[in-house]
Amino acid sequence: MAARRSNDVHYTLDALRAQAGPLLRYWWHSAPSRHRSISSAYASLIRRATAEHGDLIGEAGAEALVRSGGFRILHRTQAAMEDAIREAERLKASYDVPFAALSATELRVAEPSLKVTGAGAIHWTEPMSASDPGGLVEAYASLFRRCGGEIRVANAATLRRAGNGWSVQTTDGAIKAEEIVVALGPWSPDLLRPLGYRIPMIRKRGYHRHWSSPQPLRLPLLDGANGYVLAPMAKGLRITTGAELTKFDAPATPVQLRRAEEAAAELLDLGAPVEAEPWFGTRPCMPDMLPAIGPAPRHKGLWFNFGHGHQGFTLGPASGRLLAELMSGEKPFVAAEPFSPRRLPA
Numbered sequence: 001m002a003a004r005r006s007n008d009v010h011y012t013l014d015a016l017r018a019q020a021g022p023l024l025r026y027w028w029h030s031a032p033s034r035h036r037s038i039s040s041a042y043a044s045l046i047r048r049a050t051a052e053h054g055d056l057i058g059e060a061g062a063e064a065l066v067r068s069g070g071f072r073i074l075h076r077t078q079a080a081m082e083d084a085i086r087e088a089e090r091l092k093a094s095y096d097v098p099f100a101a102l103s104a105t106e107l108r109v110a111e112p113s114l115k116v117t118g119a120g121a122i123h124w125t126e127p128m129s130a131s132d133p134g135g136l137v138e139a140y141a142s143l144f145r146r147c148g149g150e151i152r153v154a155n156a157a158t159l160r161r162a163g164n165g166w167s168v169q170t171t172d173g174a175i176k177a178e179e180i181v182v183a184l185g186p187w188s189p190d191l192l193r194p195l196g197y198r199i200p201m202i203r204k205r206g207y208h209r210h211w212s213s214p215q216p217l218r219l220p221l222l223d224g225a226n227g228y229v230l231a232p233m234a235k236g237l238r239i240t241t242g243a244e245l246t247k248f249d250a251p252a253t254p255v256q257l258r259r260a261e262e263a264a265a266e267l268l269d270l271g272a273p274v275e276a277e278p279w280f281g282t283r284p285c286m287p288d289m290l291p292a293i294g295p296a297p298r299h300k301g302l303w304f305n306f307g308h309g310h311q312g313f314t315l316g317p318a319s320g321r322l323l324a325e326l327m328s329g330e331k332p333f334v335a336a337e338p339f340s341p342r343r344l345p346a
């Protein structure tokens with residue numbers, strides 16, 4: 001990755017310099033013993049993700065937007081496949097995550113449109129995937145309104161103390177509240193800076209584009225050797241890249257996407273691109289790899305819920321529930337301490 005030979009990570013030197021502090025902390029937290037305890041805290045929350053989504057999907061009537069059946073990771077060489085089986089067995093033993101190891105022939109039967117099946121695939125059988133994540137979030141928003149919630153749009157940068165509480169300006173005047181939650185993903189550190197919080201965050205950009213593939217896949221597939229994901233979506237076959245470390249507001253440099261598209265074209269008939277320009281977004285990653293969920297260390301009525309990294313869509317309902325339980329003084333459904341904002345540097 002440092003030599004930029006792998007397609008998983010791309011970086012610019014400017015961005016490395018700008019994010020050097022958080023990246024060094026990330027490296028420190030990656031030591032095996034620290035990473036083990038991070039993984040176990042992370043597992044406590046993410047193992048609740050599908051059930052929490054499941055409840056909301058049912059109530060929102062959004063079943064048509066999700067599919068069960070899991071996802072697969074293709075390994076092009078026998079050596080990579082053997083390593084992957086060993087790692088999958090370790091994860092099954094440690095976290096009880098079920099999988100099946102598919103031979104190249106079994107993968108061809110499962111995904112007939114693949115031209116290349118390498119040495120086979122690891123099939124993670126439990127996850128769900130969404131064919132239209134934006135549509136699913138819209139369905140949750142409609143459910144929220146049906147339950148009496150109100151959605152108003154305002155610039156969060158107008159956040160101020162107002163008596164014992166807080167206020168935000170909208171075009172129709174101020175909204176006041178005793179308690180507020182900062183849930184602005186990668187923008188959260190900027191909002192909190194004027195309140196004196198210096199939140200270390202690594203911002204990892206990712207790109208995607210859809211293709212009109214005539215015979216798309218049945219389940220999402222990660223191409224292990226080339227660091228991208230192929231997923232059948234409502235808009236077409238989506239190709240999504242790994243992490244780019246760049247300036248938050250830098251123009252698009254989709255070099256990883258171009259490499260991913262070349263590698264994907266070896267696997268199946270992509271058809272034509274649906275969009276002329278790819279989309280990109282930013283994954284808000286904390287140096288200790290855990291989201292910040294809970295009360296702000298120094299301000300009453302201020303709550304944090306950000307830093308969900310590569311899996312904020314997956315973790316949304318579970319971390320929303322944890323936050324709601326903390327705010328209303330109920331017993332949290334998972335241990336809240338590992339996610340506490342108190343662990344962040346002062």
Ligand SMILES: Cc1cc2nc3c(=O)[nH]c(=O)nc-3n(C[C@H](O)[C@H](O)[C@H](O)COP(=O)(O)OP(=O)(O)OC[C@H]3O[C@@H](n4cnc5c(N)ncnc54)[C@H](O)[C@@H]3O)c2cc1C
Binds near residue numbers: 280282306308314
């Ligand atoms: C390429 C890519 C692929 C990904 N794939 C997956 C995946 O497969 N599964 C998964 O679980 N996660 C995935 N993620 C990660 C996921 O998108 C994030 O973790 C998640 O979006 C974080 O959610 P959030 O609500 O905290 O922040 P966001 O979704 O970033 O939402 C923050 C919101 O705050 C708004 N905002 C910012 N500033 C202001 C302001 N001043 N006033 C008002 N509003 C403001 C923004 O417009 C934005 O709507 C992916 C991310 C990328 C970039």
